[in-house]
Amino acid sequence: MKPDGNIPAPAVRRLSLYLRQLELLWADDRQKVSSKELGAALRLTDSQIRKDLAYFGQFGQAGVGYDITELTTNIRRILGTDRTWNVLLVGAGNLGSALSAYRGFAKRGFRLVAVFDSDKKKVGKPLLSNPELVVQHIDMLEDEVKRREIHLAINAVPAEAAQQIAHRLVKAGVKGLFNFAPVNLDIDADVAVASVDLAVQLEQLSFQVSMNQSIADAEKTRKKRRKK
Amino acid sequence: MKPDGNIPAPAVRRLSLYLRQLELLWADDRQKVSSKELGAALRLTDSQIRKDLAYFGQFGQAGVGYDITELTTNIRRILGTDRTWNVLLVGAGNLGSALSAYRGFAKRGFRLVAVFDSDKKKVGKPLLSNPELVVQHIDMLEDEVKRREIHLAINAVPAEAAQQIAHRLVKAGVKGLFNFAPVNLDIDADVAVASVDLAVQLEQLSFQVSMNQSIADAEKTRKKRRKK
């Protein structure tokens, strides 16, 4: 892979979307797809798709489009999902358990290989979702990261503990961190971080709904006024 | 509220972050904060924070900064979280159950008032996390939305069902949709949608980690070559 110059983050995010759509098409026995068709399905412009792909190489054929199998392979390689990643999970609470049961991870080459918690009541118990996995005490973290070559971690501990656990994960050698706690992690720049804050998402919804509402209201009064 | 002109979506997203930080400061008994201090804590520039806030009004005092309580109130009003939102959940599987147990929602004024599933084995059972909530059959959806004035919905059903449920939710009158399925929902423009695709997030991590790795490798060979 070429550790290329400056690739916009939004382009990388969309790569995942393209992959999804390609898999759908593939399941439908399709062979070729154009940027226009892909764009229509994902509600993006065709030129955006072409530009995004062009950051990484030339995958299409003029007049024909993209070969679905080939493009799929290429995007997988770009995203680094053409191999299996070992993933660990810290926090076997509600959220953690749900995540450990999520099928979508395995389907995409992410294999959950270890689960940790600090609560002694949970340690030693197998996961309901996957009885082969037994919750380990958090003190085993460092050893397991090394032993099983784990590069990605899902951090599903409460907000208070998140920063400390993050620090520990990084020190243990984890290179990417998926964080669910509503905190801004302070982390070395060479460690990748993805964050999902569920409450923030709901706030965005609440904002949009409020705003749509007041637009609709304004519209209504405008119309009323016109009637006069 | 003023249904103002063009507010950048990223600015609205950051509003949530400001709110979180303000709450932290407030818990620390602080009275005032400057854009510079806020920026340092959140790793943003001070001017960005001032600009973001300026989209919505004038909240600061030159030479002093922002009053924490006052700014908190204002941001809540802007985001529409100065009131309680009734929220429903569709899908009482693993993810759904975890979400229903998540405390962060209630803390921010989002009240889960109904849970639906199509699986008859689940219907009628109370939620472990909140025994007052009993899983209802999906056919009750429309009635409940009206009866309890529910405007927001969390869609935690499998990908195959997501589009159909989304459609039904919108028809029932829901104005905002929090989607966890890895699909692009086709929805009226006047309905707000927030999406979290867990696998996409992991793919972003995998990309970044791979890229960091190859940068590090390149760095290494560069150094080696120099040594000669």
Place this chain on the structure above:
DNA sequence: TAGTGTGAATGGATTCACAGCC
């Protein structure tokens, strides 16, 4: 002096438009 609010300048990302190819 410390800090806001804001026009102007910069920097990025998206879209346009078209040459070139199948």
Place this chain on the structure above:
DNA sequence: GGCTGTGAATCCATTCACACTA
């Protein structure tokens, strides 16, 4: 004719820089 790949043009977001204020 249909479609890619890509410079140029446009659009949008961020940062700069400073007048103004407590």
